[in-house]
């Protein structure tokens with residue numbers, strides 16, 4: 001508390017990021033980072049950009065990156081004018097809340113989802129209403145009935161890992177044509193089969209905005225790059241906010257590195273496939289130990305043990321230098337969210353869990 005603060009600052013409840021402890025030999029499975037380094041094309045591009053040219057401002061439109069993203073999604077006929085980029089998807093979401101979701105009616109989002117959404121509502125003074133997840137932790141599309149000033153959810157959702165299909169998302173977009181429907185796809189690249197990116201909807205539904213990040217499936221949490229794809233109308237709204245706040249949101253190194261990440265298809269596929277197969281193996285191992293886990297379309301698993309307290313397991317893992325995420329909140333406090341690391345890390349995690357559940 002300070003007499004120098006505005007009343008808004010007094011009332012804020014800021015987001016608490018997962019810890020980034022500086023401990024040697026730590027197995028860090030708490031913030032859903034990718035266990036593999038960035039593509040060699042990315043590090044090369046950043047090294048090249050680390051030059052005398054840094055004396056100049058970067059391209060405020062980040063045109064090179066927008067066209068790399070539009071090219072990557074050319075199968076959905078996306079053009080650069082339908083792409084927005086920002087300094088992390090958190091920043092893209094911030095502009096979205098401020099520019100597209102601040103309305104007279106309340107914003108709707110699930111009661112269990114990315115915990116930054118209520119924080120942005122506090123910061124931007126947006127009225128919101130939460131919609132309870134179903135008993136099985138799924139998002140019930142038919143529960144999003146109240147009149148609203150927008151809808152946002154993570155798909156796949158966090159921390160559950162469960163996902164909606166394209167046709168479920170499409171039905172929401174149809175039912176609420178006057179609301180912006182924001183699909184936060186931070187983890188979509190780890191999904192398979194019926195679960196796909198909602199970018200395929202944006203040319204048909206001008207109210208659908210898809211956000212993504214390079215922090216997870218593109219191994220670049222440290223570079224801070226996020227994006228949104230939607231109708232040119234929605235994107236122009238975001239550009240107006242960005243250019244009234246921070247026109248040079250992406251630095252030159254980020255523009256070059258992120259563009260290279262979208263060009264290296266084979267490295268992307270290789271890492272994503274490794275994470276998916278490690279995840280499936282780890283889920284099978286957990287099941288053998290008696291854990292009950294939700295199906296995961298992400299690079300983490302959400303799991304609980306019927307006869308062991310989640311907080312005790314969390315603390316037991318920590319004593320062995322393995323950090324996972326524990327949420328001390330209703331409906332979450334008997335679960336652990338465990339990010340998928342390398343095969344070796346997950347084997348160690350499984351071994352420690354096996355010792356803990358034997359006790």
Ligand SMILES: Cc1ncc(COP(=O)(O)O)c(C=O)c1O
Nearest residue numbers: 088089090114154186213215226
């Ligand atoms: C659902 C969801 N959305 C967005 C983000 C933010 O990603 P970043 O700010 O690293 O781009 C995260 C990060 O964990 C997330 O879980």
